[in-house]
């Protein structure tokens with residue numbers, strides 16, 4: 011479904027993404043982890059059409075290099091950000107509606123916005139101003155706006171950041187429902203290994219833009235190269 015071939019991104023002298031190749035299959039939950047500065051968010055920025063890059067990225071067989079973020083969203087790729095990107099003075103309903111305006115192929119659909127509000131459990135807060143809500147609600151709004159684009163693939167950038175244990179369980183449950191009930195393929199960048207091993211079917215570890223290891227999450231997290239570069243030896 012989503013295939014990256016020798017994708018490289020340089021910022022001047024710095025190679026942020028270094029010849030990465032991997033495939034995400036339809037319906038999969040695919041994890042990405044690595045130390046700070048490894049190039050994870052840059053990878054999302056490339057797939058979202060924010061920067062030009064070397065190599066190839068194809069989605070359902072179509073090359074996406076050169077397409078605008080808007081065109082890529084319309085193809086069915088959506089994303090969230092580490093820090094919730096929200097419009098503080100918009101209502102919850104309008105914020106999710108913006109996602110539907112931006113990405114849906116069928117034009118604006120109020121019914122779909124209503125469905126998303128229910129799905130992310132924000133129907134009771136639909137008229138609240140986004141800026142007045144707590145971090146978990148803001149995350150749910152950002153995920154809801156991404157879902158309102160009707161994505162085939164949803165890329166989540168550190169969805170658990172800043173959340174407590176109870177919120178992490180709620181977010182994990184939501185991600186599983188998005189994958190299972192809506193059939194959306196998920197790519198998730200996360201630092202919490204427990205979240206990655208519980209949620210994902212395949213895990214890619216990168217360091218300084220380069221692949222260290224990719225495969226079964228339990229095997230990957232036990233790989234000595236991953237322990238050395240990312241997890242540490244516990245001492």
Ligand SMILES: Nc1ncnc2c1ncn2[C@@H]1O[C@H](COP(=O)(O)OP(=O)(O)OP(=O)(O)O)[C@@H](O)[C@H]1O
Nearest residue numbers: 021024025026044045046047048049050051052053
């Ligand atoms: N627009 C940019 N211009 C120049 N350098 C950039 C730009 N964006 C990212 N970088 C650099 O590219 C490297 C990878 O950054 P990136 O944000 O992708 O890492 P990351 O793995 O997402 O890190 P973190 O876990 O801290 O979010 C870093 O060295 C960063 O400083």
